Amino acid sequence: MEAVTQTAAAPVIHIAGLGLAFEQDGRRTQVLQGLDLDVQPGEFVAIVGASGVGKSTLLRVLMDLAAPTSGTVRIAPDPAAERPMAMVFQDARLLPWRRVLANVAFGLEKTKLGKTERLQRAREALALVGLAEMADRWPHQLSGGQRQRVALARALAVRPSILLMDEPFSALDVQTRESLQDELVRIRRETGKTILFVTHDIDEAVYMADRVIALAGKPGEVRAARVIDVPRPRKRGSIRLNEIAQEVKADISSEPRLRGADFVI
Amino acid sequence: MSWLRAFSNHGSLPLHYRPTLYAAAGLALFLLFWESVPRLGLVQSSLLPPPSALPEAFLREFRSGQWSHYVGLSLNHYVLGFLVGSGLGTLMGVLTGMSKSLEWLLAWVVRLLRPIPNLAWAPFAIIWFGVDEANAVFIISIGVFWIAFFAAHGAIRSVDRDLVEVADAFGFRSGPERLFKVLLPAATPGILVGVRTALGQAWMAVVAAELSGVSGLGSRMMQASSLLATDIVVVYMLTMAALYGVMDAGFMYAQGKLLKWKP
Numbered sequence: 001m002e003a004v005t006q007t008a009a010a011p012v013i014h015i016a017g018l019g020l021a022f023e024q025d026g027r028r029t030q031v032l033q034g035l036d037l038d039v040q041p042g043e044f045v046a047i048v049g050a051s052g053v054g055k056s057t058l059l060r061v062l063m064d065l066a067a068p069t070s071g072t073v074r075i076a077p078d079p080a081a082e083r084p085m086a087m088v089f090q091d092a093r094l095l096p097w098r099r100v101l102a103n104v105a106f107g108l109e110k111t112k113l114g115k116t117e118r119l120q121r122a123r124e125a126l127a128l129v130g131l132a133e134m135a136d137r138w139p140h141q142l143s144g145g146q147r148q149r150v151a152l153a154r155a156l157a158v159r160p161s162i163l164l165m166d167e168p169f170s171a172l173d174v175q176t177r178e179s180l181q182d183e184l185v186r187i188r189r190e191t192g193k194t195i196l197f198v199t200h201d202i203d204e205a206v207y208m209a210d211r212v213i214a215l216a217g218k219p220g221e222v223r224a225a226r227v228i229d230v231p232r233p234r235k236r237g238s239i240r241l242n243e244i245a246q247e248v249k250a251d252i253s254s255e256p257r258l259r260g261a262d263f264v265i
Numbered sequence: 266m267s268w269l270r271a272f273s274n275h276g277s278l279p280l281h282y283r284p285t286l287y288a289a290a291g292l293a294l295f296l297l298f299w300e301s302v303p304r305l306g307l308v309q310s311s312l313l314p315p316p317s318a319l320p321e322a323f324l325r326e327f328r329s330g331q332w333s334h335y336v337g338l339s340l341n342h343y344v345l346g347f348l349v350g351s352g353l354g355t356l357m358g359v360l361t362g363m364s365k366s367l368e369w370l371l372a373w374v375v376r377l378l379r380p381i382p383n384l385a386w387a388p389f390a391i392i393w394f395g396v397d398e399a400n401a402v403f404i405i406s407i408g409v410f411w412i413a414f415f416a417a418h419g420a421i422r423s424v425d426r427d428l429v430e431v432a433d434a435f436g437f438r439s440g441p442e443r444l445f446k447v448l449l450p451a452a453t454p455g456i457l458v459g460v461r462t463a464l465g466q467a468w469m470a471v472v473a474a475e476l477s478g479v480s481g482l483g484s485r486m487m488q489a490s491s492l493l494a495t496d497i498v499v500v501y502m503l504t505m506a507a508l509y510g511v512m513d514a515g516f517m518y519a520q521g522k523l524l525k526w527k528p
Binding site: 063065083086087089091093095096097098099106107109110138140158 | 427428430431433434435436437446447450451453526527528
């Protein structure tokens, strides 16, 4: 595996020695341990690994929805952004009592924006995900893919510096998933957001990301980090992408490295 | 799309109306049976007035102004008792649903007070409020309180934690923010189930409260029955059924508006 050194300026996300354990019925479970990760501004990083390896927990820690038991997490968001982060969950988690537009405007209600501005912003975000004409629908009237687009619009509407995505496309059928992947790549190109994307789908990770981090083990730790050196636009299922996917697969099932080994993410 | 609906209903029109037809037939049979029991002399008509005697009894009661007087009094008790009881019950249910420590604090108090029937409070109601409107309102609101309390508590408790997490993720982390952004809207269907039950329960409490002497439908019924004017008693029984029907229909209409997001 390649050791990758980032030379850019200060990372937008800096995680060092992150550990998280929780206690249940008197038994202590270590979910994450000694996890190091730096994400550069504007980078699209995918985190892959089997279920239960702590991928989602990592995002929850970043979002301050879970408290780490050890290590440091530093976020240095783009000062031009209005919020440091916004999250898209695995299931869209739209609020069923709000119409689509009001769902997209949800996060904006935390800001000082007036109602007209909020709705205007929500409309723009909805247009960005291609659902402008669905503004007046109820969530239950949408397909799974449309719901996930609305959730993406809700996250984009607050103009975050970093977009955290927790297996957002895993519950969708193949066609919908692939079209949403292309949408996300386009939106990322247009908005320049930093994206941290968790998935168990290696092909998805390799197709979209600039860098793929393989998590494995119990507790979960970084096994490998690979730069996807394939120019965009990428061709789905190309030989090079498939090769990298195979390598990532091998990373995940590899033996744990000795601690202190000389690799930098 | 109305043509589509008309089309799809067309073939099943008789089937569509069949439940209504059956219901009407059942009611007619019931009235016929009721009418025949006193008519055939199986029971004295002073013990069971036939339905045919009721319109006249109603008109008598209505023309003398008694009907409107007593219905007005009872409606007043009903509305106040319902609002106070379901309002406080919902408030407490929401608060204990949101705060574990408050729930623990009140757990044994609830267990202690919950089993006491609202009518058992009647002696205290008389001592505290006298034979007065406040007495009836008190008894009615106790009866309604617990229904609203448990419904609201359960509804808040069963709100999808994932949605609360969404509120957290977008920065709505204070109690009031969580309450108004997620918990309350999500719990509204459950809270309304309690409110609807309370709407019916409050009528039972009205009669019970007024039997203890506070002026209203209940006291008028007791008066009439002591004079063996059973037709008047039945007039008020049906009055209550009608009032409840109207209120329930009004409630269902309002609920439909409030929950129009429900699939």
